Structures are given as C-alpha cells and as structure tokens.
Amino acid sequence: MAPTPEQEQIIREEKLAILATLRRDGSPQLTPINYVYQDGRFLMSTPRDRAKYHNVRRNAHVSLCILRSEGRPYVSVFGQARIEEQDIVEGTGAIFKRIMDNRPLPENFAELLAQQRRVLIIVTPERFVP
Numbered sequence: 001m002a003p004t005p006e007q008e009q010i011i012r013e014e015k016l017a018i019l020a021t022l023r024r025d026g027s028p029q030l031t032p033i034n035y036v037y038q039d040g041r042f043l044m045s046t047p048r049d050r051a052k053y054h055n056v057r058r059n060a061h062v063s064l065c066i067l068r069s070e071g072r073p074y075v076s077v078f079g080q081a082r083i084e085e086q087d088i089v090e091g092t093g094a095i096f097k098r099i100m101d102n103r104p105l106p107e108n109f110a111e112l113l114a115q116q117r118r119v120l121i122i123v124t125p126e127r128f129v130p
Contacts, residue, residue: 002040003128007075011037012064015098019044020064021038021055021081029055033122035064036094042123045092047116056081064123070093078127084120088113091120 003011019031031052035044042064046053056062062081067074084091089110096105106112 001125001127003075003077003125006073007128008037010068010073010075010110014066014068016066017042017044020050020063021052022059022061022064023051023055024058034095034099036091036098038091040125042125043081043091043095044121044123045088045095045113045118046121047118049117052121053083053119056083062121062123064086074130076124076129077125078129079121079123079125081121086124088120091122092118102128 002008012068015034016032017035019033021031023029029051031050033044033046033052035042060080060082062079064077064079065074066077092113093105093109096109097103
C-alpha cells in the first residue's frame with residue numbers, strides 16, 4: 001500500500017519516527033528511531049543488543065508514528081518488519097546520510113557497522129492512517 005501525497009510529504013520531510021514493537025509479554029515497546037523511506041519500505045538501523053531487534057525477530061507486527069514537531073499532522077504506519085543482517089551498508093548509509101544532511105560517511109563505515117553489530121529493520125507498510 002502507498003501513502004497519500006500528504007502522508008508521503010510528512011514521511012519524506014521528517015527524520016524521526018516512533019517504532020512500536022511487541023515485547024515477549026505482549027506489551028508495547030516504543031522507541032524513537034531515525035529512518036529512510038525507500039522503494040515503498042522503511043529502513044531503520046539498530047545494534048543487535050537492542051530490545052527492538054529481539055522483538056521484531058519474535059513478532060514481525062510493528063507500527064510507526066511519524067509526526068511533526070507540533071504533534072500534528074502525523075502518519076501512523078502499520079506493517080510487517082524483517083531483519084536484514086547481511087546486506088546493510090547501503091541502507092544504513094542512506095539513513096546516516098539523511099541524519100547528517102548528506103555529509104560523506106567515514107571511509108571505514110562498513111567496518112564501524114560490523115563493530116557495532118548493526119542490522120537493518122525493514123518495514124513493509126500494509127496501512128497508512130489517517
């Protein structure tokens with residue numbers, strides 16, 4: 001499913017989302033996280049030792065809330081997540097470039113990702129609201 005033009009504008013202009021995953025006991029885990037929206041999917045980078053990594057491995061149902069600093073308007077995204085552990089340099093690079101306003105990445109970027117044990121969480125949206 002694709003966002004409306006208004007929703008996509010918010011998604012493209014904002015850099016931070018709240019990622020909701022489910023803990024082992026079924027309660028929600030909320031995490032602020034940087035993302036990039038690329039080819040109809042949301043990409044987020046995280047180290048393997050974070051709760052969101054374990055939660056997504058256990059249960060792929062996630063949601064994102066992307067909002068303006070004023071709180072409105074906002075976009076909620078519901079979808080399925082998967083973990084990418086191998087091919088992460090390009091996607092993670094896109095996230096970091098977006099955070100750093102397109103400044104160049106360090107030459108040893110891939111090595112840094114390996115040292116930090118980073119993975120990509122890739123969310124395929126099923127529904128956008130409102």
